[in-house]
Amino acid sequence: MTLTAGKPHLSREHMLDLLRQMIRIRRFENKCAELYTQEKIRGFLHLYDGEEAVAVGVITVLEKRDRVVATYREHGHALVRGVPMKAVMAEMYGKQEGCSRGRGGSMHLFNAATNFYGGNAIVGGGLPVATGLALASRMQGDDIVTACFFGEGAVAEGEFHESLNLAALWQLPVLFVCENNSYAMGTALALSESETDIQHKAACYRVASEAVDGMDVVAVEAAARRAIQAVRDSRKPYFLECRTYRLRPHSMFDPQLYRDKAEVESWRPREPIARFQGWLETNRMIHPDELSRMVSEIDAEIAEAVNFAETASWEPVEQLCRFVHADSTVPTGQ
Amino acid sequence: MQQAAARTDTVETTYREAVRAALRDALGRDNRVFLMGEDVGRYGGCYAVSHGLLAEFGPERIRDTPLSESGFTGAGIGAAMAGMRPIVELMTVNFSLLALDQILNNAATIRHMSGNQFGVPLVIRMATGAGRQLAAQHSHSLEGWYAHIPGIKVLTPATLEDARGMLWTALQEPDPVLIFENVMLYNMSGNLACDAGAVDIDKAAVRRKGRDISLITYGGSLWKTLEAASVLATEGIEAEVIDLRSLRPLDDATIMTSVTRTRRAVIVDEGWRSGSLAAEIGMRIVEQAFWSLDAPIGRVCSEEVPIPYPRHLEMAALPQLPKIVAAAKTALGQA
Numbered sequence: 080m081t082l083t084a085g086k087p088h089l090s091r092e093h094m095l096d097l098l099r100q101m102i103r104i105r106r107f108e109n110k111c112a113e114l115y116t117q118e119k120i121r122g123f124l125h126l127y128d129g130e131e132a133v134a135v136g137v138i139t140v141l142e143k144r145d146r147v148v149a150t151y152r153e154h155g156h157a158l159v160r161g162v163p164m165k166a167v168m169a170e171m172y173g174k175q176e177g178c179s180r181g182r183g184g185s186m187h188l189f190n191a192a193t194n195f196y197g198g199n200a201i202v203g204g205g206l207p208v209a210t211g212l213a214l215a216s217r218m219q220g221d222d223i224v225t226a227c228f229f230g231e232g233a234v235a236e237g238e239f240h241e242s243l244n245l246a247a248l249w250q251l252p253v254l255f256v257c258e259n260n261s262y263a264m265g266t267a268l269a270l271s272e273s274e275t276d277i278q279h280k281a282a283c284y285r286v287a288s289e290a291v292d293g294m295d296v297v298a299v300e301a302a303a304r305r306a307i308q309a310v311r312d313s314r315k316p317y318f319l320e321c322r323t324y325r326l327r328p329h330s331m332f333d334p335q336l337y338r339d340k341a342e343v344e345s346w347r348p349r350e351p352i353a354r355f356q357g358w359l360e361t362n363r364m365i366h367p368d369e370l371s372r373m374v375s376e377i378d379a380e381i382a383e384a385v386n387f388a389e390t391a392s393w394e395p396v397e398q399l400c401r402f403v404h405a406d407s408t409v410p411t412g413q
Numbered sequence: 414m415q416q417a418a419a420r421t422d423t424v425e426t427t428y429r430e431a432v433r434a435a436l437r438d439a440l441g442r443d444n445r446v447f448l449m450g451e452d453v454g455r456y457g458g459c460y461a462v463s464h465g466l467l468a469e470f471g472p473e474r475i476r477d478t479p480l481s482e483s484g485f486t487g488a489g490i491g492a493a494m495a496g497m498r499p500i501v502e503l504m505t506v507n508f509s510l511l512a513l514d515q516i517l518n519n520a521a522t523i524r525h526m527s528g529n530q531f532g533v534p535l536v537i538r539m540a541t542g543a544g545r546q547l548a549a550q551h552s553h554s555l556e557g558w559y560a561h562i563p564g565i566k567v568l569t570p571a572t573l574e575d576a577r578g579m580l581w582t583a584l585q586e587p588d589p590v591l592i593f594e595n596v597m598l599y600n601m602s603g604n605l606a607c608d609a610g611a612v613d614i615d616k617a618a619v620r621r622k623g624r625d626i627s628l629i630t631y632g633g634s635l636w637k638t639l640e641a642a643s644v645l646a647t648e649g650i651e652a653e654v655i656d657l658r659s660l661r662p663l664d665d666a667t668i669m670t671s672v673t674r675t676r677r678a679v680i681v682d683e684g685w686r687s688g689s690l691a692a693e694i695g696m697r698i699v700e701q702a703f704w705s706l707d708a709p710i711g712r713v714c715s716e717e718v719p720i721p722y723p724r725h726l727e728m729a730a731l732p733q734l735p736k737i738v739a740a741a742k743t744a745l746g747q748a
């Protein structure tokens with residue numbers, strides 16, 4: 080571990096919290112995979128297995144007033160951001176108690192209370208939106224930071240380039256976080272980019288940029304602390320590339336014809352939870368009892384979320400055409 | 414379609430396999446043909462349509478692209494103008510919007526703008542439609558929008574024969590052709606003639622004969638409409654079912670022949686109602702067959718809402734059997 084990188088304030092309590100958040104995402108998503116096979120969760124389900132350190136490392140550093148824009152692989156981001164697990168699970172079920180009233184499902188988690196602007200399933204689609212949120216910050220003179228997460232596949236889209244240029248040109252306070260997990264569905268980075276050093280592209284737009292080991296939660300957090308401080312103070316964009324790996328299939332439909340099992344296995348020892356937990360154990364910073372208590376608390380929360388989703392209600396069909404335009408009988412968020 | 418009466422040599426296949434057979438056939442017959450799109454090669458196609466073709470034809474002709482819909486659709490246009498016969502695959506119509514500029518402002522207009530000096534013999538295939546609980550960014554049916562655009566043809570194969578046969582004919586066209594494959598059809602299986610090949614792409618087909626009412630539809634809704642016709646038949650109503658096959662150009666003659674005989678029409682269209690293809694067809698009937706009508710024209714379209722995730726709401730948003738039956742009965746004054 081690069082536990083000295085950037086020398087963040089690393090109390091034992093804080094480190095246990097980082098571990099807890101990663102385990103919470105992992106176990107929540109393992110449950111989701113199980114519920115998917117039981118057909119409780121339908122549609123597309125994209126899991127974050129192996130990438131948890133990115134959402135945890137970055138979102139932990141954000142302030143409550145900051146904003147988050149994410150992709151369809153966003154369960155972890157929503158959880159770390161503080162969207163209640165019950166509301167996330169109910170959304171996965173499509174129940175009206177879900178964080179998007181069940182209308183969005185797994186790919187479209189939204190939550191105004193935590194400034195969580197979704198859940199965008201058009202690759203690259205979130206970047207211009209994040210740029211606009213940051214434009215509002217500039218025009219309104221606030222000190223909010225907008226964090227925008229996207230995969231390396233989005234780098235090929237025009238919207239990526241247009242957004243970076245706009246953000247740099249207009250000096251907008253947005254943190255672009257590229258979750259480089261090596262594949263866009265079945266397409267490896269080297270097969271989609273002539274320049275595979277992604278942070279270098281940001282530099283071409285004169286956006287301050289940095290790449291970090293995205294499997295190392297402490298390194299991610301340290302980099303995020305530098306990045307978010309820079310955005311908050313300078314009111315300019317910053318680009319953080321987190322190098323990581325997707326251990327599971329792209330979605331539940333993917334037979335993974337494009338990579339060897341051996342390649343996946345070679346990444347497994349580097350996966351962020353085992354690695355960080357191992358480090359904490361070696362350094363006697365966590366007691367086995369503490370760990371099992373942590374896991375059972377998380378499991379209890381997950382069980383409660385599942386129970387909530389199970390007993391939550393289906394929106395009546397008569398309400399099908401609601402929420403297409405503003406409706407005075409329901410809060411619209413802002 | 415216009416099938417010979419009794420064909421004994423048939424093979425059990427699926428819609429997906431029929432499209433794949435069409436691709437393999439085209440790639441084998443014309444070395445100017447190549448397929449390009451996101452994950453068409455190593456991944457095997459997002460709906461597994463091109464699975465196996467990479468091994469057969471290599472990465473030059475089964476070309477994986479980056480996530481750059483506008484870029485590679487435009488590249489397909491350029492390659493077509495310079496003598497190639499590209500087949501561009503866009504994963505779904507929802508993502509085709511990122512390439513809409515290229516499709517409309519270049520592919521559809523270059524022949525005209527250049528005073529007929531250049532043409533764009535390009536085929537663009539994409540999936541369309543709802544029914545898999547993929548929510549509002551993956552479930553829309555926008556083929557009716559594309560049918561608005563002069564300069565392109567818009568095809569909606571709904572049968573195995575058309576899935577197998579439309580591609581080759583489209584590739585012979587001098588101008589761009591868009592082919593929409595409804596996602597709910599990929600797993601549909603049935604028998605297809607072993608020697609199935611090219612089919613015409615300008616005629617609608619009467620999929621079921623009837624004298625009482627014309628049900629006009631296309632794509633994924635064809636099968637629901639045929640089912641509705643069977644239900645109506647149990648109540649003594651003989652519905653004729655027309656599969657448009659091509660949304661642009663529309664085969665007015667087949668529609669009007671049917672409607673002037675049945676004197677009643679219901680249009681079933683998975684697009685939203687307002688400004689829809691169904692509206693266009695209804696207006697054409699009014700223009701060309703108004704005096705033959707015995708009742709107002711009916712429509713069954715998607716509800717005016719982005720497609721929601723939960724199954725019961727998604728189903729309620731789409732044209733369904735009971736709605737089609739009810740619309741037919743209303744047109745027959747039996748509601």
Ligand SMILES: Cc1ncc(C[n+]2csc(CCOP(=O)(O)OP(=O)(O)O)c2C)c(N)n1
Pocket residue numbers: 152200201202203229230231232233234258260262263264325329451480482504508511
């Ligand atoms: C514009 C657009 N094109 C294609 C897709 C289909 N698609 C969904 S996810 C994906 C891969 C994206 O990869 P990446 O950006 O690296 O993110 P990851 O899934 O690896 O997290 C593709 C091609 C889409 N959703 N949107």
